[in-house]
Amino acid sequence: GIGVVGCHAQRQPHAMDYTLFLFDLDDTLLDFRASERLSFARTLASLGIEADTGPLYATYQQCNRALWDALEQGRIDQAFLKVERFRQLFLRHAIEADPARAAHTYLEWLPQTVVLTDGARAACEALATQGTIGIITNGIEQVQRRRIAVSGLADLIAFVATSEACGCAKPDVRFFEFAAAMAPDVGRARTVIIGDRLEADILGGNRFGIDSCWFNPQRAALSGEAVPTFQVAHLSELPGLLGRR
Secondary structure (H helix, E strand, O other): OOEEOOOOOOOOOOHHHOOEEEEOOEOOOEOHHHHHHHHHHHHHHHOOOOOOHHHHHHHHHHHHHHHHHHHHOOOOOHHHHHHHHHHHHHHHOOOOOOHHHHHHHHHHHHHHOOOEOOOHHHHHHHHHOOOEEEEEEOOOHHHHHHHHHHHOOHHHOOEEEEHHHHOOOOOOHHHHHHHHOOOOOOOHHHEEEEEOOHHHHHHHHHHHOOEEEEEOOOOOOOOOOOOOOEEEOOHHHHHHHHOOO
16 A cells, blocks of 8 residues: 655655645556547447457557557657557558548547546545646647546546647656646655556656656556556545655
8 A cells, every 4th residue: 555665855754744746647547448448449330440459559559658668768759649559450450441530439439437446536636625626648639628527526627737738748847847836836855656667657756856656556666667656546545645745
């Protein structure tokens, strides 16, 4: 469960200090895997592709993950990624379909298939009483805003910072500067990022000089250079950990 995992800051974190909570969206507040699988199946069906979804989805995830890594390294942009993942998928499985149409259809379905992570609403309600909640996401602006609207969390969220609007993606420090500028009255010492990805959320927080909480529901081993201040396996742990004492 909860553990303070070696702090990258010199001070021991004081949870009561936090007044800005930067949440990652996908696989943190929203169960993106569930949404993605559903949207993918509906996209194939609407294109008249009748193949077994399982193997196609596995290939799609492989292509998608590699492209997101390239995006986070600044090697490609989002417009390319949206279509390329379907182009590679159709190529590998010898499917005659238009990748641009598939990309458009998929992004139409995605905001309609929102699934909240267990405990997300209650955690946000508790933390919103003591500070500001902002979303910091590498996702696509129009899609993420629609998904937040459908999620039932919109009333608790003060702002949404997307990599598409910024032009840089997590873990780039410039993206964190862009997000922090949306709450200019809060200093870094009172800011914490909560996210599921060590190499994007936690490493980005480390580089920006803010505390971080790794959402780790699988209880995976810590790896790489990222150093989370805290980690939790369930979102219900957040108010007790990051809330006022």
